[in-house]
Amino acid sequence: MPQYFSEDASVDAVNARMGEDVSPRLRQVMTSLITHLHGFIKDVQLTQEEWAFAVDFLTRTGQICSEQRQEFILLSDTLGVSMLVDAIGNRRPSGATENTVLGPFHVADAPRREMGVSISADGKGETCLFEGRVLDAAGNLIEGACLDVWSDNADGFYDVQQPDAQPRWNNRGRFTTGADGAYRFIGIKPVSYPIPYDGPVGKMLAALGRHPYRPAHMHFIVTAPGFQTVVTHTFVGDDPYITSDAVFGVKDTLVAPFERVNDGATAWRSPFDFVLVPS
Ligand code: BEZ
Ligand code: FE
Secondary structure, eight states, rough: OOOOOOOOTTTHHHTTTTTSSHHHHHHHHHHHHHHHHHHHHHHOOOOOOHHHHHHHHHHHHHOOOSSOOOOOHHHHHTHHHHHHHHHHHHHOTSSSOOOOOOOOTTTTOOBBBTTBBOOSSSSSSSSEEEEEEEEEOOBBBBBTOOOEOOOOTTTOOOOGGGGTTSSSSTEEEEEEEEEEEOEEEEEEHHHHHHHESHHHHHHHHHHOOOOOOOOOOEEEEOOOOOOOOOEEEEEEEOTTTOOOOTOOOOGGGGGOOOOOOSSSSSSSEEEEEEEEOOO
């Protein structure tokens, strides 16, 4: 008996079509995807109008994408998919610095800067000294680690979002540790900001009664030869959005101290050590 499509046999009807030479991993992924997708449609008894809306939503999501904008990643971020894939791909022993989302605002090849200098070029915001060490799990200092850092400005925008209003490379830089494993740079105390919400993802968040804000954070990519790359942020703990990050990026271990400094060169100081694991 040929297996025609039916409501009851829908999963088998689709999965049975797969060729014999399909790679085992693609077979596993697609078989599971069809099983869950059909299961979801049956679970919610999806209507034709709802499916047409979903197709239109995905179409609009694609149409707003450009060189400067990746709405599908924003969709993945806001549905918790980016953080889940990251968690599965970057399980680390306790004590090692955890990953979080990369986000869309990283720019490769930021200027290499001397330790201690400022990355803020627009003169806005409260100055903050970021400092700490890069270590391995045994506490050994790591020389030659690169910290690629970036944050929004005091108005809540990254330089790339305001190319006409902010100096190029504002609040960005790369620092390389010496034999003491230490890093030190002056930035601003970051502020919370909304992820781009003028597209389909913003509409989805509004429909779900969700705000688009991320709690204030400083981004870091820490690389060192022989160690796993850490893509992470440090967060300002008393931010009003710390427990409701629009992209689920907050982890306990990434909430850093932000201490007021009364007699220093900066208004704030945020100490944080990075612990790397071998690759
Ligand atoms: C960010 O932190 O830059 C970011 C992360 C995910 C989505 C939007 C922005
Ligand atoms: Fe960010």
